[in-house]
Amino acid sequence: MAYQVLARKYRPQRFADVAGQDHVTVTLMNALTQGRIAHGYIFSGHRGIGKTTIARILAMALNCRNTIGSELRPTAEPCEVCDSCTEIRNGNAVDVIEIDAATNRGIDEIRELRDAARYQPARDKYKIYILDEAHQITDAAFNALLKTLEEPPEHIIFMMATTQPEDIPQTVRSRCQHFSFHAVKLVDILSELRGIAEREGVDADEGALSLLAEAGDGSMRDALSIMDQAIASAPVEDGRPVLDASQIRELMGTVPNAVFEKILEAVDGNRSAEVITVANQLLDAGNSPAQLARQFVRYLRNCVIAKIAGIGSDGADANGVSGELLQISADEQRRAGRSAALFGEEELTRFLQVMLRTFDELGYRQEQRFHFELGLLKLVHLRRLLPVEEVLSQFPVGAGAGQPRVQGLAAQPRTSAPSPVANRVMSAPAPAPASTKPAFSPFEVDKSRKRFESGDAEKPAMATPAPVPVVTKPIESVSAIKPLEPAAVPVAAPPVKDVIPPAKEVVSPSPVEAVPKPAKVEVATIDIAASIAVPSPQSSESSQEAAELQRVATEALMSAKSQGSAADALADAEWMIEGNELRVQTELSKTMLPMVVNVEAEKIVRAALRDAGAGALKLVLLPGTATAAAAKKPRAAKSGSAQAKAMEHPVVQQAQKLFDAEIRNVIDLSEGE
Template sequence: MVDFFFMAYQVLARKYRPQRFADVAGQDHVTVTLMNALRQNRIAHGYIFSGHRGIGKTTIARILAMALNCRNAIGSELRPTPEPCEVCESCTEIRAGNAVDVIEIDAATNRGIDEIRELRDAARYRPARDKYKIYILDEAHQITDAAFNALLKTLEEPPEHIVFMMATTQPEDIPQTVRSRCQHFSFHAVKLADILSELRGIAEKEGVIADDAALSLLAEAGDGSMRDALSIMDQAIASAPLEDGKPRLDASQIRELMGTVPNAVFERILEAVDGNRSAEVITVANGLLDAGNSPAQLARQCVRYLRNCLIAKIAGDGAAAELLQISADEQRRALRSAALFTEEELTRFLQVMLRTFDELGYRQEQRFHFELGLLKLVHLRRLLPVEEILSQFPVGGSPAARPSSVSQAAPAKSVTTTRAVEASVATAPVVSAKPAFSPFEQSRKRFDETPAAAAPAPIAASVPQVPKPVEVPASASVAAPAISASAVTEPVVAASESASSAPATSASEAASADALQKAAVEALSKAKSQDTAADALNDAEWAVENGEIRVQTEVSKAMLSMVVNAEAEKIVRAALRDAGAGALKLVLLPGTASASAPKKQRAAKTGSVQAKALEHPVVQQAQSLFQAEIRTVIDLRDDD
């Protein structure tokens, strides 16, 4: 009878777990400190090891436990350094995981107060054989607050033979009262070069044929975690084809195993984006999706590639190797793609794809949203940033100066629109047309770009500076306002003559103007809450000339539309029709046109608002002191 004994397979992450401080990759700041503490015999009673997954927290806790309980003294022949000797019974038992005085607890399942009370009670007893009784609490952040509170007193004043070691990925979840009683070591993510070196050594020991491209791909997939990289490598070796009896790792086989695509695909997509070729972008995306790739995985890879391009653009060729943590071939690929775009464009691309990646988690049609995200990258090249548009306008924000590019692109307007624009330009103050600071200027200088600055359109010196009134026919229908706000703010190019240059008014025209004025003022006085408009038209100069009723008011241009509102307009037009002036046009002029001409003081109508104002003692005192004249009175009282 022949018995066959098969040794159980041990995964690479366990088989090649470091057993000495010197074997731990990428955590020198922790290992050097612990070795110095062992050499000086400065042993703390509590340690917290925090950091990324799979970077050696529990491994270093076990090595420290071996070093503390090693039976050979530091400096002896078997143990010349603080490293554990690895040959004594304590070291071999701890390495095998069956040491009596080293208790490793999974805090994710033993997280309650009862379990911690049992731990606290057992901690009072001295170790069975070794120097220290050591508790290693893995995933310590899972312990409840009540359980941590039960452990506080033991952590504050522990027995001399107790050492607590807590490993966690979320140190912020451990109460501050616990953290303040322990020494906290923050572990770093393992660098790509360190992971690559470890993978290359393990491949040689395992007899695996692997090129640098395959090992670099495994190291990048680890994302700073040595355990993750070893797990993926273990899986890749199991699926690798044999060559002369040895497994051979190939980059394409590893990509297929992980469900990823080569970054050359994303380089091609960005080249199509740079060339404004939407059809090519959709064609490449369609090929990837038809091959069975997940849209979420593709979006994730695209985000990582855009991030690498952005970092390569910022850092340049020199510092990119340290910041990117990717292979040399991928660094060159990222630099080629980064050279096609500016830093701002790559930032916007990354924002769009990050948003797309987030949306794919809860969208039904993931394929459509992924394709839409790629099309947005093409569209972003066609858009001008709003900051660049705003930077072409004057510093003061006045519409007096406009970029020449905007004025040239604008189509021809009608006569009405053109004269309104000319009048608004004429009345606007002339300001400096120097463009404002552009936030993109420094970026252009850095990337040796030379954009053409848009020159503001010059202001014609011959544009008239006097606002022109709007001609409103008095016979217009009631529904169309003739003295509205637009009639004041939209001047007409025609009327520029002043009252002094107008022909002399005959006696009959003057009498007709007085009659029309009287009829309009009386109609407004009879109406409710129109005393202000009545006073304004009563104080105005009325004249009938060239088929027009010209009313020179004393109200400013800004206030005229408020004093003579739409309701007052209807009343005036009705009164003019009743007085037989329906064929004449009504033209309202603001007070600025004849402000320099002396005006006669009209007698205030008895009971009017102006009469009440003239009776006020404060007004009378101001008139006597300053020789003041009351021109306009606005009634702001309520109707009641």
């Protein structure tokens, strides 16, 4: 007899031999014992899990010549010795017709089946039709079979096996009993492979059998097919084939998961060069980028499940539900636990999402190697990013509506223009708690998140700058304070309350009787004029003329097409008249200035200036500097308006300082109340 593959040689012949489908076999055996035989069955589920096998066993049990409870057949299992059981097992029974519905799917074939179904069985009790891949039958053919399924002859039984039950019309499914098969568990496949290896005389270690069971992916037939191939390629020692894990991996074209564990360790250590080196070694060895990405996705999925289930690096707590979720060997469970311990659940989820997208892109990209390497580098870069939530969690929380929380004299002052007074006597505010973090930070628990390297020049400065240097001296009485003379500063600017935290101002001394009990206070004196650059003075007439010219030029740009950006840039600029030059100090960089205010916009501005009678002035456009950009003043807002309140909020001020932000639209939700 010719060689028979393992999947056919060890095909179950009894309900008890079917692995992992107890919910189906028990139900069918009870139905046979009670005589509750349906005229139509649908067996659906994953490939290679026993759908057609159970259909054949059920046909043997229905047409078995021996009655249930007899000496040869004590249970509902087929006896396997009568002529009917033997013929069905060999596939030459007259009354059990097995049809490949993938090739006999048309309405003509179904009509022939329907006409033949009217005749009585030749010898057995039932005429049974087994339709394999039933979802391939056309809708017209199913409609031709509906009447026979609804009112079938007593001797007809239909059994349909399919992997896609949703493709079978609902009218057909409602007339049949539907059994949904489960994927075979890893332990059941491993047990079957271990028994077959013993019967076949194959020396296989536990690691090799586990690798075969995992490669089956829930399909017993797939696992047996791979085992058959592995035995054929295995070396023979003392007349017995020897299976080991490395030989099976080479046969299947896969790599050990230890490689992916090494990649994740390099990702945790922020070592991009090592990640690319490992990927280069795998690709140079002839491995497909798509296959590597597929394996890495499966490994990351196991790491996520291990993190959720709380499986430790030693494989602890890998029993029960955790083992059911992973469906991998004990060694692989420990490996997944070690990799999961390096990252948080959120990071592992992001890694899995990136590799899933990479695996999807490899299907239609030409340079698969480059996209695979890019996907691995993204994992390293994800460790360097800070989510917006963590950045916002470091902002101070206001003590009241629109009022920042005062953190003593160490709080960072907001930069403002020069003040008309050089010194001001102020009482020191009460000390506040040193911490500026909110009551809750969603990232406080996750200590494994990486931060920027210490040498990174682009790291945002989130720490609080050094406090403003102050000089304090105690005095015994308020009456002893003398008002300080204001320094001679030729320009006006916002008050000092914008420079230092707000504090109670001490006014000129009043009669001593107003203070019955003098208190000892701290006086903070800050020299402001020494550190403020004084711009060149400009007459009020020149300022008004420059403002009028700015208005004329901006309106001309707004009326022109596609010059809105230039109009906004010149509206935010500072216009000054110095001699015969009209100097426009913009906030744009040297690179962006000619791009925003292009040649066409400059022509429009010059024409508008000539019409306004300022043609003699030479227009000079100046780019902004870093200092000017940092000291950029927000647009004036009406006092008490929603925009003014928004500008006073500490979170808005912090965002302006960090990101050079600008408020463009403010929605006041209180207006509709």
